[in-house]
Amino acid sequence: AGRLADMDAAGISMQVLSLSAAPLDRLPVAEAVPLIRDANDVMAGAAQAHPTRFAAFAALPLHDPDQAVVELDRCVRQLGFKGVMVSGTVDGRFLDDARFTPFFEAAQALDTPIYLHPAPPPEPVMRAYFGGLPGQLGPVLATAGWGWHVETGLHALRLITTGVFDRFPRLKIVIGHMGENLPFSIARAEAVLGQVAGGLQRKVGEYFREHFYLTTSGYFTRPPFDCMLQVVGMDRILFSVDYPFSSNATGRAFLDGLGLSPTDLAKVAHGNAAALLKL
Numbered sequence: 001a002g003r004l005a006d007m008d009a010a011g012i013s014m015q016v017l018s019l020s021a022a023p024l025d026r027l028p029v030a031e032a033v034p035l036i037r038d039a040n041d042v043m044a045g046a047a048q049a050h051p052t053r054f055a056a057f058a059a060l061p062l063h064d065p066d067q068a069v070v071e072l073d074r075c076v077r078q079l080g081f082k083g084v085m086v087s088g089t090v091d092g093r094f095l096d097d098a099r100f101t102p103f104f105e106a107a108q109a110l111d112t113p114i115y116l117h118p119a120p121p122p123e124p125v126m127r128a129y130f131g132g133l134p135g136q137l138g139p140v141l142a143t144a145g146w147g148w149h150v151e152t153g154l155h156a157l158r159l160i161t162t163g164v165f166d167r168f169p170r171l172k173i174v175i176g177h178m179g180e181n182l183p184f185s186i187a188r189a190e191a192v193l194g195q196v197a198g199g200l201q202r203k204v205g206e207y208f209r210e211h212f213y214l215t216t217s218g219y220f221t222r223p224p225f226d227c228m229l230q231v232v233g234m235d236r237i238l239f240s241v242d243y244p245f246s247s248n249a250t251g252r253a254f255l256d257g258l259g260l261s262p263t264d265l266a267k268v269a270h271g272n273a274a275a276l277l278k279l
Helices: 002-010 029-049 065-078 098-109 123-130 137-142 147-161 182-193 204-211 222-232 248-256 262-277
Strands: 015-017 054-058 083-087 114-117 173-175 212-215
Touching: 002 248, 015 029, 029 054, 029 065, 054 065, 054 083, 065 098, 114 147, 123 137, 123 147, 137 147, 147 173, 147 182, 147 204, 182 204, 182 222, 204 212, 204 222, 212 222, 248 262
Parallel strands: 015 054, 083 114, 114 173, 173 212
Antiparallel strands: none
């Protein structure tokens, strides 16, 4: 009820629910699986009770890919979920690892978009890159202040350069925060990585523009939006707030202030999401 009231106050019709970045891969699989099923059932209940207000992304026990595939199938086919949320690395491994092949096979077969969300870095990275800093500076620098954005951008580049999209040509990935710094750097990445990433069927930037959708979550300033727009175009941009970590009212004010044409505003505000997620 509180979330619906906050959405109403900001004039937001629908939001897609997801489990926020919880380190579920640190739990034994036997504990994680029922916990994740419960979380998905709670989200499904909210979406079923308010079908015009809520949809949902599935949480999965990806540290057991076979169990993850079972739960993904249940969430999409039985519960009507519109995608899946993956938070950072799993057991310290990026998703280009071969163990996650069954997950990608299932996501492609179900035509289910994958939202690749940041998470705190693995402990060795935390110590090496963000250790020795006073107070909360290290943890914040490692996460929302900088680190998890560039790690998610790195994750996306690993998926591209290891040929994931050649093996799964219908795979769709969503990343937030106006592209996790990739729109600014994708031309440089293409120029440099393209020389060493052998066997790719397309250019690095082409994979980015054809397989990725970018959201505005938590980023409410104009320069990164303009950069994102120039790189991927209006059809790949999805309005998102990142509630409750960001304010619905702030997100809506940013959207209203963009000065987009009615056609482009409709795409960003709801049309692109409706098409991608089959809302």
